[in-house]
Amino acid sequence: xxxxxxxxxxxxxxxxxxxxxxxxxxxxxxxxxxxxxxxxxxxxxxxxxxxxxxxxxxxxxxxxxxxxxxxxxxxxxxxxxxxxxxxxxxxxxxxxxxxxxxxxxxxxxxxxxxxxxxxxxxxxxxxxxxxxxxxxxxx
Amino acid sequence: xxxxxxxxxxxxxxxxxxxxxxxxxxxxxxxxxxxxxxxxxxxxxxxxxxxxxxxxxxxxxxxxxxxxxxxxxxxxxxxxxxxxxxxxxxxxxxxxxxxxxxxxxxxxxxxxxxxxxxxxxxxxxxxxxxxxxxxxxxxxxxxxxxxxxxxxxxxxxxxxxxxxxxxxxxxxxxxxxxxxxxxxxxxxxxxxxxxxxxxxxxxxxxxxxxxxxxxxxxxxxxxxxxxxxxxxxxxxxxxxxxxxxxxxxxxxxxxxxxxxxxxxxxxxxxxxxxxxxxxxxxxxxxxxxxxxxxxxxxxxxxxxxxxxxxxxxxxxxxxxxxxxxxxxxxxxxxxxxxxxxxxxxxxxxxxxxxxxxxxxxxxxxxxxxxxxxxxxxxxxxxxxxxxxxxxxxxxxxxxxxxxxxxxxxxxxxxxxxxxxxxxxxxxxxxxxxxxxxxxxxxxxxxxxxxxxxxxxxxxxxxxxxxxxxxxxxxxx
Numbered sequence: 001x002x003x004x005x006x007x008x009x010x011x012x013x014x015x016x017x018x019x020x021x022x023x024x025x026x027x028x029x030x031x032x033x034x035x036x037x038x039x040x041x042x043x044x045x046x047x048x049x050x051x052x053x054x055x056x057x058x059x060x061x062x063x064x065x066x067x068x069x070x071x072x073x074x075x076x077x078x079x080x081x082x083x084x085x086x087x088x089x090x091x092x093x094x095x096x097x098x099x100x101x102x103x104x105x106x107x108x109x110x111x112x113x114x115x116x117x118x119x120x121x122x123x124x125x126x127x128x129x130x131x132x133x134x135x136x137x138x139x
Numbered sequence: 140x141x142x143x144x145x146x147x148x149x150x151x152x153x154x155x156x157x158x159x160x161x162x163x164x165x166x167x168x169x170x171x172x173x174x175x176x177x178x179x180x181x182x183x184x185x186x187x188x189x190x191x192x193x194x195x196x197x198x199x200x201x202x203x204x205x206x207x208x209x210x211x212x213x214x215x216x217x218x219x220x221x222x223x224x225x226x227x228x229x230x231x232x233x234x235x236x237x238x239x240x241x242x243x244x245x246x247x248x249x250x251x252x253x254x255x256x257x258x259x260x261x262x263x264x265x266x267x268x269x270x271x272x273x274x275x276x277x278x279x280x281x282x283x284x285x286x287x288x289x290x291x292x293x294x295x296x297x298x299x300x301x302x303x304x305x306x307x308x309x310x311x312x313x314x315x316x317x318x319x320x321x322x323x324x325x326x327x328x329x330x331x332x333x334x335x336x337x338x339x340x341x342x343x344x345x346x347x348x349x350x351x352x353x354x355x356x357x358x359x360x361x362x363x364x365x366x367x368x369x370x371x372x373x374x375x376x377x378x379x380x381x382x383x384x385x386x387x388x389x390x391x392x393x394x395x396x397x398x399x400x401x402x403x404x405x406x407x408x409x410x411x412x413x414x415x416x417x418x419x420x421x422x423x424x425x426x427x428x429x430x431x432x433x434x435x436x437x438x439x440x441x442x443x444x445x446x447x448x449x450x451x452x453x454x455x456x457x458x459x460x461x462x463x464x465x466x467x468x469x470x471x472x473x474x475x476x477x478x479x480x481x482x483x484x485x486x487x488x489x490x491x492x493x494x495x496x497x498x499x500x501x502x503x504x505x506x507x508x509x510x511x512x513x514x515x516x517x518x519x520x521x522x523x524x525x526x527x528x529x530x531x532x533x534x535x536x537x538x539x540x541x542x543x544x545x546x547x548x549x550x551x552x553x554x555x556x557x558x559x560x561x562x563x564x565x566x567x568x569x570x571x572x573x574x575x576x577x578x579x580x581x582x583x584x585x586x587x588x589x590x591x592x593x594x595x596x597x598x599x600x601x602x603x604x605x606x607x608x609x610x611x612x613x614x615x
Contacts, residue, residue: 011178138234
């Protein structure tokens with residue numbers, strides 16, 4: 001499968017990586033990888049949509065901004081997200097996150113993400129031409 | 140880490156001479172074994188820190204150092220504002236003022252035998268832990284600002300605890316220089332429902348037993364004896380601190396070039412102490428420290444309520460409360476000259492030597508208590524600051540065991556349920572919402588905390604006083 005997410009090891013925390021046929025897909029998959037740090041995204045139903053926009057000086061900071069905007073929405077709305085739509089254009093991001101209110105018994109959250117970081121941060125195309133967007137998240 | 144890169148000095152002190160853009164040497168305190176096992180990233184990060192403007196003497200890594208963000212976790216660095224010194228959001232980290240508070244209970248092990256399960260249940264019920272938990276205290280607008288300005292002192296004024304608690308808390312429970320207006324509305328909104336919550340990850344509340352006394356003089360001053368039951372609370376400034384860290388990291392990373400700072404790593408984002416951005420961060424970060432102090436104060440109150448319902452004769456008194464993710468303005472003597480420095484401790488504990496006026500009077504003769512959190516199910520230690528440490532490491536020591544294995548690996552290797560059962564066999568009761576969270580915090584995923592404190596002791600940056608072993612652990 002071309003479009004997918006992965007985790008990669010970091011000494012204290014965890015790295016997240018989104019892979020897709022476009023930058024948009026890579027950003028969407030990176031967000032899914034972040035949810036997977038917290039819980040199994042399959043347990044999170046799609047009931048509500050939250051719109052997010054970000055602007056940054058480059059694509060790498062834009063990825064961190066996108067993930068941190070999701071961290072903020074999760075924390076203040078007490079929600080988890082399992083589906084994402086992203087459109088990136090010239091370091092500007094328009095996105096929608098779909099999910100539901102957190103249910104501690106059903107979602108069994110393993111850990112809270114404090115922030116997406118600039119460590120292990122990169123956005124670009126791999127030798128197969130697929131887009132990869134990754135960074136370490138602090139938990 | 141490759142030992143040939145380092146020069147070994149007496150005790151557990153290793154040095155990396157300045158090379159490339161390093162302005163000062165880097166110093167690592169560790170045993171040969173710990174340093175051999177240390178990630179090469181610690182070498183990269185501690186030498187990167189040594190490149191920052193205005194750094195004084197050296198960039199330090201503590202025995203529990205591991206790969207962090209910009210700074211290693213277990214990193215210490217002091218900067219002089221008169222020499223273009225910087226303040227770094229990365230050098231403090233996302234969990235501003237994360238720290239440990241230890242409480243006496245007035246009980247011995249025999250007093251709680253037979254009641255351990257009840258105690259675990261009540262603590263788990265009363266103290267919000269893990270993602271999605273919310274506190275009983277909800278703060279808006281003026282109350283939020285009062286908390287950010289007042290810290291634990293504010294919490295006590297609201298009825299959470301007693302004024303004696305403040306005497307045994309760093310800064311008397313209230314960090315001066317906090318500027319609530321420098322904290323964004325987003326950060327405040329993240330904190331609205333999170334006062335008095337433990338958080339998750341490596342945060343916990345533990346009921347512990349004093350298992351061994353190494354220094355009977357200091358332990359007497361600290362009021363600790365063998366088999367005494369204490370409670371240790373490990374948590375920080377919650378969503379507010381995380382949001383402050385996130386926002387200032389970006390601001391500092393984007394503006395570094397304007398300030399003429401060439402960052403070796405974007406995560407080392409910093410600004411001159413004297414700049415408007417540096418001052419704004421210091422005001423916000425100090426408000427974050429107050430948030431953490433207030434948070435641990437409220438949890439202390441909840442812990443007292445929990446004990447009162449199971450063991451009414453318990454009397455919970457604060458031994459000490461010390462933070463390990465901070466930047467503090469301190470006076471230090473460098474080459475015979477007293478200088479005003481901004482000391483960053485990222486995953487490192489302040490460890491002031493005996494007689495220091497910042498130590499509570501009742502404890503001063505023995506030095507500052509240094510509270511070292513271990514991993515779930517192994518051990519924790521209480522150490523004390525030394526006179527030597529004031530010159531060796533700006534009065535700083537390790538903060539915990541430090542991870543030896545990533546969460547990813549730990550989650551593959553262990554099952555949470557099995558760990559809970561194994562620890563129960565050893566008489567340690569774990570309460571947690573998430574089995575996967577327990578697996579990620581498995582004792583085996585951490586360095587040997589005993590090796591870490593022994594190295595700190597051998598290096599002279601702190602001295603062992605007592606060893607604590609867990610009885611009940613409420614995992615965040």
